[in-house]
Amino acid sequence: MKSLPSPFILINSAMSADGKLSTKERKQVKISGKADFDRVDALRASSDAIMVGIGTMLSDNPSLTVKSEKRRKERTLAGKDENPVRIVADSQAKTPVDADIFKKGSGKKIIVVSKTAPSEKVNALLKNPDTKVIVADPVGSGRVDLTEMAKLLKKEGIEKLMVEGGATLNEGLLAAGLVDEINIFIGNMIIGGKNAPTFADGSGFSENNLLKLELISFEKIEDGILLKWKVKND
Numbered sequence: 001m002k003s004l005p006s007p008f009i010l011i012n013s014a015m016s017a018d019g020k021l022s023t024k025e026r027k028q029v030k031i032s033g034k035a036d037f038d039r040v041d042a043l044r045a046s047s048d049a050i051m052v053g054i055g056t057m058l059s060d061n062p063s064l065t066v067k068s069e070k071r072r073k074e075r076t077l078a079g080k081d082e083n084p085v086r087i088v089a090d091s092q093a094k095t096p097v098d099a100d101i102f103k104k105g106s107g108k109k110i111i112v113v114s115k116t117a118p119s120e121k122v123n124a125l126l127k128n129p130d131t132k133v134i135v136a137d138p139v140g141s142g143r144v145d146l147t148e149m150a151k152l153l154k155k156e157g158i159e160k161l162m163v164e165g166g167a168t169l170n171e172g173l174l175a176a177g178l179v180d181e182i183n184i185f186i187g188n189m190i191i192g193g194k195n196a197p198t199f200a201d202g203s204g205f206s207e208n209n210l211l212k213l214e215l216i217s218f219e220k221i222e223d224g225i226l227l228k229w230k231v232k233n234d
Ligand SMILES: NC(=O)c1ccc[n+]([C@@H]2O[C@H](COP(=O)([O-])OP(=O)(O)OC[C@H]3O[C@@H](n4cnc5c(N)ncnc54)[C@H](O)[C@@H]3O)[C@@H](O)[C@H]2O)c1
Pocket: 012, 013, 014, 015, 020, 021, 022, 023, 026, 027, 028, 029, 031, 052, 053, 054, 055, 056, 057, 059, 060, 089, 090, 091, 092, 143, 144, 145, 146, 164, 165, 166, 167, 168, 169, 170, 172, 173, 197, 201
């Protein structure tokens, strides 16, 4: 069973037919087409928060906003902020103070750091409006403890958390038994390269404790396929 308390956590990723999230230079590539990006936008709009790891923040500088004006309006009509809370798992507070999450769209931002994050970097981030820094590192390991983070995010009122990568954060959350559902769009290209990030990097699972999934659905979208999986955390 998944350890509680935690939000419902869904990882959404797009990967090439050979399982890569981006190129060996860690350059973002459009794997999804228009229809899949629109599905992702709807998923963002239905979530309380969207999270990326610092690797993705530094390589892609994502804005993590809801793109459709109609969906933003629907959120505000329901009494929510236009955008879900935008969260970065960032052990050493390396998120640039002028990152697009601070410049584009309104709504709250949370940077999750470890106890050893440099205080001058933390203070600089806190100068951005609507920004909170949360320390999730109970034993002072210098790395965000993802289970503690989930607990603290639940306390912040986040019930549904959508994670948009990258490879290291995906694996960390899966290994901690925190992920409830995975949505993977497989696009019609090969990226290749042994150093190109895959859906789950990190240290990986061993033969006798592979993480098992249950297929919820499959759907052809444009020239790719969307797979929805439930994670069996028991
Ligand atoms: N195709 C897609 O759907 C998609 C989505 C997101 C990112 N990407 C790609 O993924 C790549 C980035 O992936 P990545 O693996 O370099 O970075 P990442 O985004 O997974 O961030 C990894 C970092 O998160 C931080 N983190 C903090 N605590 C952690 C913990 N306990 N466990 C794991 N991580 C923790 C660490 O500092 C770690 O280095 C980029 O190339 C990006 O373009 C692709």
